[in-house]
Amino acid sequence: MNLDKQLKFNIQEETEQYLAGIRLVHRLAFHADGEAEVVDRLRENCPVFISLVAKIGEKVLGHVLFTPARLIKNQGWSIEGLGLGPLAVLPEYQKLGIGTGLCVEGLTRAALAGYPFVVVIGDSAYYPRFGFKKASTFGIRCAYEDVPDEAFMIKILKPKRMTDVEGVVYYRQEFDSVS
Numbered sequence: 630m631n632l633d634k635q636l637k638f639n640i641q642e643e644t645e646q647y648l649a650g651i652r653l654v655h656r657l658a659f660h661a662d663g664e665a666e667v668v669d670r671l672r673e674n675c676p677v678f679i680s681l682v683a684k685i686g687e688k689v690l691g692h693v694l695f696t697p698a699r700l701i702k703n704q705g706w707s708i709e710g711l712g713l714g715p716l717a718v719l720p721e722y723q724k725l726g727i728g729t730g731l732c733v734e735g736l737t738r739a740a741l742a743g744y745p746f747v748v749v750i751g752d753s754a755y756y757p758r759f760g761f762k763k764a765s766t767f768g769i770r771c772a773y774e775d776v777p778d779e780a781f782m783i784k785i786l787k788p789k790r791m792t793d794v795e796g797v798v799y800y801r802q803e804f805d806s807v808s
């Protein structure tokens with residue numbers, strides 16, 4: 630497909646009419662059903678979330694979800710932030726800025742909502758462009774022990790609330806089924 634690099638797309642919160650399109654984006658981007666299913670379960674179960682679609686007209690091209698993640702500090706108390714993911718863009722629309730647009734908009738909304746941090750498990754070549762840093766440099770680990778050190782990253786949104794934050798981040802249990 631010959632697509633203009635200056636693709637014009639809109640980003641907005643998900644609504645009912647885009648749910649099928651969101652499922653399709655995850656299935657095609659991940660070549661599997663797991664992420665689409667976990668998005669549906671998180672939508673049903675999470676008290677709060679940020680779910681954004683990128684679209685042209687009514688066609689969904691990309692989707693990102695942010696759901697609660699809890700940092701349990703070594704001293705025993707916890708602080709609530711968000712986990713970014715899954716993030717996916719239709720294969721034929723990748724590398725056109727859609728993933729970037731979704732991440733930037735979601736992180737802006739997370740900051741406006743007052744969340745102190747966002748974590749992500751992902752490619753260390755992709756997420757640092759949004760201000761993510763290796764979480765272990767802050768003494769923060771992921772509860773999933775099989776996640777490589779460089780793949781677990783954090784973006785601090787409220788530095789004053791994020792001092793002495795050594796501890797472990799727990800994602801929603803709905804993620805447990807996604808390998």
Ligand SMILES: CC(C)(COP(=O)(O)OP(=O)(O)OC[C@H]1O[C@@H](n2cnc3c(N)ncnc32)[C@H](O)[C@@H]1OP(=O)(O)O)[C@@H](O)C(=O)NCCC(=O)NCCS
Nearest residue numbers: 658716717718723724725726727728729750751752754755
């Ligand atoms: C990862 C993904 C969401 C990125 O979305 P996108 O719209 O293609 O990305 P953008 O156009 O905003 O950014 C493109 C840039 O990111 C880079 N990039 C894209 N995917 C990358 C990846 N997995 N690792 C490293 N770099 C990546 C591109 O090379 C490009 O770099 P450049 O700006 O230096 O040229 C998309 O490729 C995708 O859906 N992949 C399959 C599902 C997936 O892996 N999701 C992420 C799970 S962590």
